[in-house]
Amino acid sequence: MFINILKEYCHECYACVRNCPVSAVKVNDGKVEVIEERCIHCGKCVNLCSQNAREIVDQKNEVIELLQKEDNLAVALAPSYPVYKLSWQKEDWFNFLSKLGFKNIYEVAWGADLISEKYTEILQNNDKTLISSACPVIVNLINKYYPQLSANIIEVVSPMKALSRYIKKEGPSAKLVLVGPCQAKKVELESEENIAAVLTFSELFSIAEELDIRVENNIEPELESSADKNDISNSARSLAVGGELLKKVSAQLDNSLHIEGEKEVIELMEALKAEKIELEFADLLFCKGCIDGVDLSSENYFLKQKHLYQYLKTNSYFNQYNKDIAAHLDLSAKYQAENMVLKTPSEKEIWQILNKTDKYEEADLLDCGACGFESCRDKAAAVIHGFADVKICLPYLLKEKRGELKEIQKVNKNLNLIISSSYDGIMLIDKDGRVEKINSSYLQMLGLELEEAKGKKISQLEKRLGLYPGLDLQSLKEKEQITFVQNHGKNKRILLTAKAIKDQAAKLEQIIINARDLAEISFSNSQNELNDQDIPDYLVSKSKEMKKIINLAAKVAETDSTILITGESGTGKEVIAKFIYEQSNNEGDFVKINCAAIPTNLLESELFGYEKGAFSGARKSGKPGLIEEADNGTLFLDEIGELSPNMQAKLLQVLQEHSVYRIGSVKPKKVNFRLITATNRDLEQMVKDKEFREDLYYRLNVFPIRIPPLRKRKNAIPALIDHYLSILKEKYDKNISISERAVKLFMKYDWPGNVRELNNVIERLVITSEKLLIDYQDVLALYGEEFKTEGISVSSLMPLPKAVAEVEKKILEMAQENCKSTYEMADMLGVNQSTVVRKLKKYFH
């Protein structure tokens, strides 16, 4: 690759696309690329790039190395060399090059002298238009884009090649570095074996800078002229000014011309191609003479020209040349057509492309040139040839962007509306943990005004408001999302879901927090309540309390949140855990273990598994633990309150690292499971008593579900009785039912064993009953004392007022458990509401 595009500097101005004379620059994904095989190496795109996004591949390092190790390194200067340093004379150049380490200095002008003789010879016996081969860009242009004219290029090497061949003969061991103003020479001379490197003048001077070489005027030139050598003609030395070659060779030609400059050359090519013009000889230069070459184009052209002629008058050449050696040189060359001419697309193909950027008729073709092509048609052709992105069309993109902007504004407006009207608290935090945006629901939850929250550090807010635990920014750097319950003082608990927004390099950019008051989740009358037919048969949900729990469970099932189910033994914690698993999208299994039922040492291997030979008695092959088995599924740890401190620590590690270590292994295994735990113990109290780890408690208590005891939801009893009777009828093949009075008796009992006890009692009654109707008496017969709670039983003497007070208190307690309001209690007890309020105050405050 001759030209590197520095993509980070390219700002998509497409000046290079627009100005490349042969469409050798393509646009790919917005960035430009040089198509090497189409490039004629004119260097124009390098010069015009204002962002310096082009880098010519150079050989500076090779030359530095050569200067340090080669004893016989020569340099050849292109004829334009005097104009690179307008203030320098020959001595300056000599001192400079000698100090750099070159042992011999040649001038390419000698090569020009050599080839001009060859030209004169060929032109004398010629019957077709011949074109000069001195300019490598012209040779590339003809071979690639006017292949029918390749045969017209004069079959003589360029002056530089001629010189290199001469030097090879003169001193075969000499290695040569060529220095000139032209990028194309680098490609042209690549294959000449005695040329070690080709540099531009700028590259040569940057090497000097690197080696800290300066010009000193006190060194005299050491190179002497000798008698057996020849001079260089001044016409050859002025070859860098356009037209000098023609002057030198065309004395006897009637029909020849010299042309320089891109536009003029291409015009002539077109005329020659169309056979509109016939010439004996055309001396062509792609630049305005080599003094205007890519590396010299910044200085005023006429100043350069004047200086060159002046310099040649007052400064002799560096070296003389041996004509005898030159006489035997092979200066012939063959030029090969490489046809890069593209097929012209049809009108239909062009319009198919134009249509893609909303251009349907001539009036739509603005030809603004912003895409880098002169016309919309040219651009469409480039798209067809694969050189351009169809979408790069400024008017089209502007229209599209305007539409997108409108859409974004609309979405933004809607989004703001949704956020501000959301019932959930929503907060946006920046990567440094400062509040960027917060909606009014959240402000209300925190009891803050907007200005008290906006821009403040979340950690400071949490401290000030006593919110604990705080948002763990560190873990959000590693994870996508965390869910946890945050305590607001004693009574308020907020369920927080914090989602990390990360950039492409996975660095945390922002955090979105969604907050819900747990009290509201638990008691809200959800609009998305499950229908009765969606509730499985094994779950009796007739009571209001159970319905709420089931709806809550169904909602949380959709998330991957960790759930803690609490409630007395037999209330249905496991049934709810199972229901959550069934409602979720978990692909894996429901794996259950009762932490109280297994001794600690066994529990560890059950949960974590073990490697082969981990302990005596272990299975030879090792065994995966239940945590591994629950991968992608749900792990239900019942009686979590019974976990030993050691096991608590190990479980916490699994939850923090999302990986498990089998016993005897140091290799973690990644696991992904939903955890549901259950307990009938008061974990919060256990934390206070230091019996349960606080950090583990917070990890488990992400989404709490509390199942009340059956005595607090006695209205569920009839439905539960029906449920069990229908199962038992089938099981025991008995068409048995229960009397209303017996049910009433059931309703008065406190059911310390909860639903499980109720189930057992009914089963026993079904088994023992000889009739088809279980009655009040049957219950009493079987459970006698326990169920005799109907009426008031008096077992000892006491003052009457005290007895009345105790009865009143007991009755109020019972009414409270079964009623939602003091009005309902008043109704049930046959007194008015104010009496209930007064008596409640008396006994309970």
Ligand SMILES: Nc1ncnc2c1ncn2[C@@H]1O[C@H](COP(=O)(O)OP(=O)(O)OP(=O)(O)O)[C@@H](O)[C@H]1O
């Ligand atoms: N809502 C319900 N509908 C039908 N059956 C229920 C319901 N709740 C509980 N049960 C039944 O009650 C019994 C006890 O339930 P479960 O084992 O789920 O209770 P638990 O709270 O997990 O008990 P423990 O704390 O002793 O483990 C089971 O037979 C279960 O099927």
